[in-house]
Amino acid sequence: MPEPVTASEQAKPPAAIPEEPKLSPAELKKKAKAEKQARRAVQKEQQGPPDTRPKGGQQKSQQPQQKQNKQASLDSKHHERPGSSQQSLPLRRRPSQSDATKEREQPKKGSKQVELFSHLYTQPRRHTIEGASKDIHPAVLALGFQMSSYEICGSSARCVAMLLAFKESIQAYTTPNNWALSRHLNSHYLSPQIDYLKSCRPISMSMGNAIRWLKNLIGKVDPNMPEQEAKDFLCGEIDRFVHERITISDQAIATTASAQIRKGAVLLTYGKSSIVEKTILQAYANGTEFRVVIVDARPLFEGKQLATSLMRAGIEVEYLPFSGITHAVKQASLVLLGAHAMLSNGRLQSRVGTASIALAAHEEHIPVIVCCESVKFSDRVTLDSIVMNEVAPSEELFLPARVEAHAENQASNQEISKGGDDANGGAVRSLRDWKDIAGLQILNLMYDVTPAEYIRMVICEYGSVPPSSVPVVHRLANEGM
Amino acid sequence: MAPKGKKGATKSNKAEEEHDEPLQAVVLADSFEQRFEPFTIEKPRCLLTLANTPLIEYTLEFLAGSGVEEVYLYSSNHTDQVEDYLNHSRWTQETSPFSLEIIRSTSTSIGDCMRDLDQKQLIKGDFICVYGDVVANISLEGALAMHKARREKNKNAIMTMVLREAGDYHRTKSQHMRRCFVIDAETQRCVHYEQVRPRDSPRLNIPEEVLKDHVEIDVREDLIDCGIDICTPDVLAQWSDSFDWKMPRRDFLHGVLQDYETFQRTIHAHVVSEGYAARVNNLRAYDAVSRDAVSRWTYPLVPDCNLLSDQTYHMSKGVVYKEESVMLARSSLVGKKTVLGKATSLGEGTVVNNSIIGRRCVIGKRVQMDGAYVWDDARIGDDSVINGAIIADGVSVGKKCHVKRGALLSYGVSVADGTTISENTRVTRRKRKRGYDSDDVVHGVTDPKVVGKGGEGFELELDMEEEDVLEALMAGIQHTDLTEDGDYSDFQYEDEEDMAQEHAHDMTSRSGSFGSVGSEESGETRRNAADFHHEASNSIFDSLQKGHDPDNIQLELKALRMSSNAGDSQVRRAVAVAFSKRIANLVEAGKSPKDAVAEAISPNQRLVRACVKAVEEQAEFMLFLQTDLVHRPQGSKTLLFASNTLATQDLVEAEGFEQWWEDERSSASEDLRAVRAETKQLVDVLVGDDDEEDEDDDDDED
Amino acid sequence: MAIPPDPSTFDIAGTYHQLLTSDPDLTMPVAAIESLIHALSAQNPTTVSETLDLVQKLTTQLKSSVRNPISLSAGTDLFQQYLVANLQRPTSITRGRDIDFEDVRRHLVQNGRLFVRRAKEARETIARFGTRFVRDSDVVLTTGGSRVVGALLRQAAEAGVRFRVIYVVSTQNDNGEGHPHISTLRKLGIPVATIPPTAMAYSMNAVTQTFVGAEGVVENGGIVSRLGTYQLAILAKNAGKPVYVVAESHKFVRLFPLGQWDLGIKQDILQFSTGGEGAGKEGGKEEDEGVADLEGKDGEEVWVDYTPPHLISGIITESGVLLPSAVSEELIKIWF
């Protein structure tokens, strides 16, 4: 049903209004415009992740959309909170409840965090622009929302989007007198923008690399270069960066990787990676006959978008829930995985669940190939998935309405059956009451780390390398320049 | 299903106090139409096998699964077969979960069944009403509960329709005609119902009072309506009250909604979002549901749950269901989503994909099968290719044959070696002789052009709507959405969804085409018209055949007309159609048009005279006659002789003819003109030559 | 059945070999038992101790007469143990009938053939499992001339299972004992690929399961079998393919090897040399027990190795699939 999508699309600007009383109408207009630009930009950026394409976009927003609707309603049911108008909120505002909740739950908060990961519960994700400093550029503001709501998702997509947003903000920037652009821009202008983005959702490895690159580029700008010229130079550089490091790279990778897909292959992939998608489509375009098996998992169901786009392309697709891994690997002949980041010890950081797939494949002696642009390579190393990770709002794990409803009424029946001698005051509760249940924690991790020994090959724009030579590529690509 | 146990436990305690009444269900085993021709010529639809299990099994299983205790099964054609089957099935053993009673009826529509049921006084409490071709695993628990709850509040909540949510496009949902339910969001009451054609401007004419007194209404067009209704006895009463109702939706639902103001009776909708529910009511659905079953959407009603006690299906890799003692040659290849029945054998080098093959079939060497449905005991010769066709029991296809998409080979047909059965041809050995209302099935003449030398069977000529169905079947098989098929006949066709009587069906398309002629009628009245038309024309036709006394026919006609306050022109149309049909019928029987006309009309002049008095009436009558004859064998001849007789009997005067002739509608289309061509001289003679008129005609002719 | 003329000096070894040659289907353990029985019947020990003593002597004699007595000893030990179990017992009464030494002896002497028949039945029984283990589109890896394995595969083939076979045949001597089986299978329309042992690792990915015969099943559930089995098992294990040992239960040996060189037999496989001499040894025909004794020509080495239990997924005996861990229980039960 396309309704929700369209709904959310239209709803955006209006819904934005109540949220930001501080903004003057003028700013509002600017913001809305910026927003649109940001989006269009990303769309235009074809090599950018297709999930920002209208179609992908739709597919994407559906799932969360439903979720947030009933969630909003439910929340308003359970703890009535002023913004129960959230019902109508567009997708990107969704998690605002969650952090509203967090505020409400201040006392219990500690108990709701899994100690193991307490280092990851940084400040709650920002979903409003309340208190965002004035000089945050609207484009960046917009981007922030899109990221926090997975509207823009996927490491490289976010990276691209960010750079484009920076382009705009740089253009909008004027060096104050008696400042050199190279001095001021970074520390006083760019940094707040970046911090803002971080507050919306922790930045990805690629973004980090890009930022580092940008900063030191700016730093190098000749102080007595006229401002406009400097800005144009920077923008030009950014475009080049995006083009070289991502657009072209993706092409290169897709070509190399698609060569790995042989006739009659059964390709197994997990979730959705833009490069993997490109690779598959490429291979299909090359006229190779093969089958794709997609394993997917809650709560994001990214694999479903992939499946949809592949099936539309006419590829034979099989779709399994995460529990079907064993079934999947039994038939698979090749595993293709995308990456969030490649760590210097050859380990792969990617969407949570990837490691399980790799392990299963490894056990079955099926080659595991990771597709990853060098911009996602990192000098960091980690052994487990706990130190470096990201914790998403637990609310995302709530079940869609109908199931919930179903559960509810079965619960109520249980009530009848048991005459309300329940430990906690009778009422049969659903997961949504988790905040009120002491000792219950819901953990919604974003990534996990796949041991290097499960990975046979990493394909980046420099060609195919064993995981062991990730650091080499990293130096070459991200520090060499 | 887990919660049920507990629910069951709790609720039943509660239930014990209240006196126990068995849950009853009515199964309408008949589809009063023939979209499954030629198969339905020899077998009732509910016994056709889907994934190698007769449809009725699914339905009964569904009822058993929802805890039904008494089932009444209505059957009016091939009843013996139905009875025979059921009497040997587990449903009639004393171990059966419910008592099953088969009711023979002569009814020609759902309405009749309902009325009959009402008279029989079998129904004590609320009951579930389903068709004999429903495949479903949804739980009625919720629906029943809510229905009950409503009843307690308000006795007027007489019915709950169980509808399955399905997306915008869905293979198991009818693509021809979207049923559109307007539902009050909080009471779940269905406040308006319409059938919309896809690709039409989606205009609903919702009565404004509806909009007025309902705060929030959902307009749902994304629902699969598989005719599962939870009814109260009042429903039956309703049916009886208005004896011209035929279809549960178009008539009943609509009717009840109509006089809501007066009777305050409400019908509710229960939208299910879990489980499976579908009706196998046309070939497209057959294809879709089969595939659903094989890919387990109907779980647990999947092949390997072996509904029938003698089945031994077992699922193996790649969604292949095999029964024991299936013989596969070493080099044969069984692709995914395939079902193979007991003792079926595949020859060397044969490749089968997405196909369902029944028992004891012999598939030769190097045969290619994709999306084929083969029932029991068929034999396919070496090197044949079969795509998306249905091959019935005992068919034998020779070597090197090619059966193309949408082809249907009915029982016992045999195709000679090297023959190609082109797309959408329906080959059969028997055809239904449109005799007296009990249709007798006769062997047809083999047509070598179709089945090749030494083959057996001929092509069953198709009416428009059936072609649609075939397209549909193909569409289904090709996994494409149904593409443009914008002839108005499919409006009628889907409109008849639930009914389209055995005999009436060929007329419905006419009335459709006619509908376009008399296009000033609003959709609403047109519907009634269509109704009245079928009823009337049928009854007249039958009595004509039986040679009833014209006066009685006249009376009947009156009664009918009163009941569904139909206009004169409708009556005229009915009469005209009836006559033309009768004549055609005689002609088919081998009479010459002349005698046919004589035999049909002469004795019944009064009938005609009664309805054509004024000149324009006569003209209209002629027009009706002409329009209908367009589709009849030897239409033009018939028209000639008919006009002649009418003239000589002066039932129609010269002016009548003249007006008719001048009426542009009579020369609206090519074939209309063709039909009346022969009558020209006659008319000229009658009207007396009038030059410019000739020219007109000439113009028309070109 | 030629009974040696002179009872006083009974040529046990002779009988043994004679039996084997006379009946190609006979396996070593059974042959051993048979010959012992002949001995018993030939010279009539009158007392229990005498009998046991005699059997003991003959056994040692027999064992020493062949180079690799492992599989043979399975039979002799079984026989001795049986006597012990039945003779050294307070002559108690069961079901009224008094079973004493004479009965036992008579029973044994009279039914020599019966035992053989049972042994063969055992093989047939095992073969019948074929259809359960081998499924459509399987690829079976096997090696050696084990008649049980052969029978098992044949059964499957006859049952119309659509599988393929990879047969490992040793390169040097192409009159390898696998060939009769290979040809039978091919006759039955089963595609068979033959590969040298060196190609095992390479082809392992295609394999779905492996079957091997055994000379003896040792106490810890491991097996002693023709040289190369160990290697095969390791490869299969590494590739995660199940390894099934097919062996009649009378091949269970009371032997607990700790490693390859702990089999209690001398195999000079490793011959370090500087010159050409002795190199010819590798040519030494590797044989499976059955065939080895089939043409029991001396001088022919039967080289075996030991496959530890953790590499074995299951042992198919005439009475079912045993986990290696179940074997020791079996033997324990006999010897204690």
Next chain:
Amino acid sequence: MPATTIPQTPSLSTYLKSLKHNDIETSIELFISLLKRRQIKNSRPCAIATTHLLLHVVAAERIRDASKLIQHVRDVGRRLVAAQPREMAVGNIVRRVLGVIREVAEEDQDAAGGTPLSPPTPLTPVPGETLQRPPLPTKMSEFSPLHGAAALPQDLLATAASSTQDWQSEDAAQRPLLPGSSTSYAGQPPSVTSLFSILQQPAGRSPFATPPTASQSPLIKPVPQTHDDEVKEKLDIKAEVINGIQELQDELDVVDTQIAESALDHIHSNEIILTHTSSQTVQRFLATAARKRKFTVVHAEAYPNDHEATHATIVNGGKKGSGEDEEGGDERWKPLTSMGITVILIPDSAVFALMSRINKVIMAPHTVLANGSLLAAAGAATIAQAAKHHRVPVVVLSGVYKLSPVYPFATDDLIEYGDPSKVVGFEEGEFMEKVDVVNPIYDWVDSELVDLYITNLGGCAPSFLYRIVADHYRVEDIDLSAK
């Protein structure tokens, strides 16, 4: 009046109710169709239903002699198993019941004519019992599931069997009983005949006889029995059998408690335990431990087939029917959280990420197979693999009724494929048409991924499981399909 009809959507509870008034044949048929419709599913409900049904069957049977009864129960069993082969609990229970009957029949025959002959040997704890067993084809076959699973030629066994007689008792007397051999009524002290089988005295009768059943047991010399004592004896056979079955029912009731008893031996303070699905057994186990110790539970939700139940369990504790897996178990208990245990709910995908910090994985199987491998809710294999990779011990809690003597020849055949609409909504027309959505319900977990089994008889290693299985099923019964 539909109200009454609502609860009548068939299910375990309604079925048990119906048993009272339905006649046997109907109940059987009903159970069969419930199995087919998956309206009774998962081990425990199936087991419960089966015991109740068989209880009625036996009760209704007017037996002339045990063998007839056995035959009858066998037939019923065969039909039930055929209805849903993947619910192995059904077959297990049937076998157990058959075991009971045989047991009773034999004891009965001892009474009839065995005793005078049996020498009370000090070594044999239960001389009567061991002595009077029907001859077993071979000891091994007893724990060789294949023996049963395969449609086996009985000739060899028969030969061996019929020939064992003379030696059996003495053998039995010969050696000490093996551990576990006398654990349960079905456990037969292994007779030494196994490897000797080929040496036994030849059978007088044809070697191609059908396997001996208790009735035709060669143990009893054909003593012509007077009619009247036959009658009386048969009567108490029936009574005893019924007792036996009731014992079985009790066993089913207490199984979780028994398993839970050993909780404290396995869970220490402050450890982090990972579990999966809403299994009642596991919950009970943890709850028991929670009374004494504090630890953390990480709960994977088992999407898509059991996650709702899992959530319900976590939030509301155990409740009848709360776990799909455990419908029919009527114990209730507080949620772990209310006992001060920290429960962390995670999606299945996060298992690997967390495994490095987990101390133990505790799982409940759907069925445990003869070779120590098991079937469990889909996803279990993934978890077990992750655990193995991180060297985390995997503990499996399984009632004996879940142990099946079936040998997994082709594991894929054992796996049930469920309703895809749990993964992707049926309403998504395009998707469900163009994409093959598959929803496996079970996973097969290899025995080497399991470190410990805890049954209601105590803990044991996967490698020894065969013995426990052997103790509970009679060789003759392993293959129900054999006539």
